Amino acid sequence: MLQTHALTASYGQFKALFGIDLHVAPGECVAIIGANGAGKTTLLRSISGVLRNAPGMVTHRGTPIGALSADAVLQRGIAMVPEGRKLFPSLTVEENLMIGGQVRRGDGRWTLDTVYALFPILRERRLSPGTALSGGQQQMVAIGRALMSNPEVLLCDEISLGLAPVVIRDIYAALPRIRETGAAVVIVEQDISRALSVADRVYCVMEGRVTLTGAPAGITRDAVHAAYFGNAA
């Protein structure tokens, strides 16, 4: 459904991605793992339209979307939880959620009420400025904000980075309920065992290339280790 084709990306002279092939089926949960600086964020930014590419490098339902702007990609049903949450400081929690719902696809499941049901703490904090919340609560807002558009694909960058274990558990507990709606989820996750336990398929990225891919069942610790750090490690 969503696919990249020999996707490359660079920042000025610096090449960050060297031909990534990735695909996401409807409703699937895909985890992207890889060391710091491997290119995971760059990959999601390329898919979501923050970085523009040649049109054919990313396709959605067969349509080339690589050159679309981020707002056009969102309108096609591909929403993003960006690295670092990126809540809008001038907006309250509720306004952050509402801005995510300004562009809605059809009449899907996600509304303020269902997001509050998913993360009840947000209802209590709904009038606070988004950035006044704890990191975990901010991540919940960022996820809820992306859900408000009723996406077909939810891209989550660093879904658990820097969060306390109990908070990570709460966030992962929401994952099945997000997937119930039929949305595919792509998560970038540094915690390998967690990635392997929730994902249908895993991609390991190293220095801008996919070094390992497959279903968690077929992947060994050693294989991950090699894919993560290269054979030299």
Place this chain on the structure above:
Amino acid sequence: MIWLDTIVQGLLLGGLYALFAAGLSLVFGIMRLVNLAHGDLIVFAAFLILVVVQMTGLNPFLGALIAAPLLFAFGWLVQRVVLNRVLGKDILPPLLVTFGLSIALQNGMLEVFSADSQRLRAGPLESASVDLGPVTVGIMPLLTFASAVMVIFALNQIFYRTALGRAFRATSDDPVTASLMGINPASVFAIATGLAMVTVTIAALFLGMRSNFDPSIGPARLIFAFEAVIIGGLGSLWGTLLGGAIIGVAQTVGAQINPEWQILAGHLAFLAVLLVRPRGLFPRAVD
């Protein structure tokens, strides 16, 4: 009672300055753009109202009603075609472009309308006044001030109560993340500038009915507007109203002491506020 009268006249004059400043404040608040052509755009709007009035025979208020959507479209187009191309991390290019726009507008107006002074005639309203107990105030200054309050109030409502306002604030916070929410920053900016041009139309209406105008007076209006915005705190709309009032009162008080001091007193008040509160009276928390 002369001082009370002076202060009331100053406050009302401040309404005009707040009207000058509202659009500048709006645009700066949303896209961090200081529009150096703002004063010339006010004069341009006044000429447009004049043209409408002369062509249709309507009174200036109705003339402004017709000019407003035209000027919205003009602002939208200028933002889309010119300003969006130069907005970015570096604040110098947009500054230079609006400076160029200012010069072009002045020369263009000189060419089309000549250097003659013009006036928007409002008939008997111009000299009407009401007795408010200790002071007597002109209907026109009162209307100007009331319009300023309404404009600021309306802009605040839009900013804090509507989906458009949410998009304004989100885009101002972080255009990249806003685009991930389906917002197109370029079109949000174009709407904001269009809206600013509607406030410019209202400012032009009261400017043109209050005093003579010609193509050269834009830059001085920009200075007053700029000072009102800075005094109020960049990006704060109510602060801008207060900033206008402070300059207005300083000017009338200065003029009361010595008529030649009117303009100077306004600038001194501006400097005094900056000395005490370098970021203005109501600076934004996030910047």
